[in-house]
Amino acid sequence: MDSKMNSTEFSSITSGDISSHCPIKSQHISIPVLICLTFLVGLLLNVFSLWVFTCRTPVWKPSTVLQFHLAVSDVIICPMGPFMAVYYHSANWLFGKALCQLKIALITFHIYSSILFLTLISIHRYVVVVRYNRDSYMKRKDFVQKLCVGVWIFVLITGASFATIVDTSTVNNHTLCLSIHQGQYIDIYFIVNFTFLVPVLLLAFIVSAICYCLLVRSMSLLNTSHDNVQAIKNKSRKMVAVCLAIFVAYFMPMNVVRSVGIVVKKFSPHKCSLLLELETAYYVSWIVAGVNCCLDPILYCFSSQKFTRNVHISLSRIGVRLGTRHDSSL
Numbered sequence: 001m002d003s004k005m006n007s008t009e010f011s012s013i014t015s016g017d018i019s020s021h022c023p024i025k026s027q028h029i030s031i032p033v034l035i036c037l038t039f040l041v042g043l044l045l046n047v048f049s050l051w052v053f054t055c056r057t058p059v060w061k062p063s064t065v066l067q068f069h070l071a072v073s074d075v076i077i078c079p080m081g082p083f084m085a086v087y088y089h090s091a092n093w094l095f096g097k098a099l100c101q102l103k104i105a106l107i108t109f110h111i112y113s114s115i116l117f118l119t120l121i122s123i124h125r126y127v128v129v130v131r132y133n134r135d136s137y138m139k140r141k142d143f144v145q146k147l148c149v150g151v152w153i154f155v156l157i158t159g160a161s162f163a164t165i166v167d168t169s170t171v172n173n174h175t176l177c178l179s180i181h182q183g184q185y186i187d188i189y190f191i192v193n194f195t196f197l198v199p200v201l202l203l204a205f206i207v208s209a210i211c212y213c214l215l216v217r218s219m220s221l222l223n224t225s226h227d228n229v230q231a232i233k234n235k236s237r238k239m240v241a242v243c244l245a246i247f248v249a250y251f252m253p254m255n256v257v258r259s260v261g262i263v264v265k266k267f268s269p270h271k272c273s274l275l276l277e278l279e280t281a282y283y284v285s286w287i288v289a290g291v292n293c294c295l296d297p298i299l300y301c302f303s304s305q306k307f308t309r310n311v312h313i314s315l316s317r318i319g320v321r322l323g324t325r326h327d328s329s330l
Contacts, residue, residue, distance in 0.1 A: 022181065022269075022272035022275055022276070023172070023272065023276070024091050024171065024172050024174045024176075024181055025091060025276060026088070026089050026090055026091040027088045027089055027091075027280060027283055029089060031085075031088055031089070031280075031283050031284065031287070032084075032085030032086065032088050032089040033085070034287045034290075035081055035084055035085045035088070035283075035286055035287055035290060036081050036082055036085045037290075038081075038287055038289075038290025038291055038293070038294065039077070039078045039080075039081030039290040039293065040078070040081065041290070041293075041294050042074060042078050042290050042291075042292075042293025042294045043075065043078035043079070043081075043293075045293070045294055045296075045297045046071045046074040046075045046078070046293060046296065046297065047075060048297070049067075049071045049296075049297045049300060049307075050068065050071050050072070050075065052307060052310045052311060053067070053068045053071065053307075054068075056310040056313070057306060057307065057310060060141065061141065062124060062138065062139060062140065062141050062143075062144040063121070063124055063125075063128070064306075064307075065141060065144045065145055065148060066117055066120050066121050066124060066144060066148070067121070067299075067300045067307070069113070069117050069148045069151070069152075070113075070114065070117040070118065070121065070296055070299075071296065071297075071300075072113075073109070073110055073113040073114045073117060074110070074114070074292075074293040074296055076106055076109055076110050076113075077106055077107065077109075077110035077289070077293070078290075078293060080103055080106055080107070081290065083095060083099065083103065084103070084286065087177065088283050091174050092174055092175050093168055093175045093176060093177035094175070096168075097167060097168050100167070100168045100177035100178070101163040101164070101166075101167070102163070103177060103178065104159070104162055104163040104166055104177070104178050105159040105160055105162070105163040106159070107159075107178070108155065108158055108159035108162050108163070109155045109156070109159045111197065111251075112151075112154070112155040112158060112159070112200065113151060113152065113155045114251075114292075115200060115201055115204045115251065116151045116154075116155075116200075116204065117148075117151065118204070118208065118243060118246060118247065119204040119207055119208050120144075120147060120148075120151075121243070121299075122207065122208040122211040122212055122243060123138060123207065123211055124138050124144070125211065125212075125215060125239065126211035126212070126214055126215050127139060129215055129218060129219070130214055130215055130218040158196070162192060165188060166178065166182075166185055166188060169182050169184060169185075171183075179279075180261050180262070180265050180275060180278065180279055180282070181265075181275075181279075183265070183269065186262065186265050186266050187266070189262050189265075190262050190263075190266055193258060193259055193262050194259070197255065197258075198255060198259060201251055201252075201255055204247075205247050205251070205252075208243060208244070208247060209244065212240040212243065212244060215240060216237065216240055219237065239299065242295060242298055242299045243299060245295070246292055246295055246296070246299070249288060249291075249292070250288055250289060250291070250292035250295075253285045253288060254282070254285040254286070254288070254289065257278060257281045257282045257285055258282055258285075260278060261275065261278040261279065261282060264278060
């Protein structure tokens, strides 16, 4: 009878979610601490950026509109830092179903909106610099505002839809939220990742790379005999470097690690050690996500002379003085 029972138990294990029997481990304390620190700095920098945009920039250009919405996108995810830190360290989601769904929605909002607004910024920069003598809708503030509204409608629908179909679940006495160990949702993760997230990222990166390659090429043809032209050239190159660094250093690692993890979970769920390593790598990528939120305000400084000047003025009023800046006309 014992042999029959053991055979039945083995059959139920092999026919079910094998990876649910993989150990679920909490992460080293350094990961949640770094997540909290980076998202805190990102929150402070982006709240300050929003204050500069709303209170110190009376006249908005199309570039200002795009930068404002990118800052909003960064602010959205930052308050989730402490919740994610507690979750990663304890390996238990302690905050209930509603906050889990809110977390899923906010992560989706942040990833999609950041990708799309960075892409729109690259297109706008290309139009302004390379096609400066031609009329374009991207030079019209009302059109850019409508584009931003369209982006938010898209990400709200996408995030809300994803949040409604994914829930918390209990695996090995651990309450999980948006975890690689949730075997019942692996097909949903697979479809969402390879149908929506990865294609959108690749398309956005290709468009941005093309725009910035053309921008650099245009900059190389400028006559650099004048100091002002050289300043414009240097600032545009720095902006290109920051934008591409954000795409490569933030979006690429997170998407690669997540995609590999989903594939391993779906097709080789018994490889527990590999799954745990990929899980840790994914959590580390969220530290990089916090760094990205800190990099975006640097992008605003490179792309807008007025923003840089307003930052200098605002900081000087509270006793903080930065080095000498060089103005640019773009």
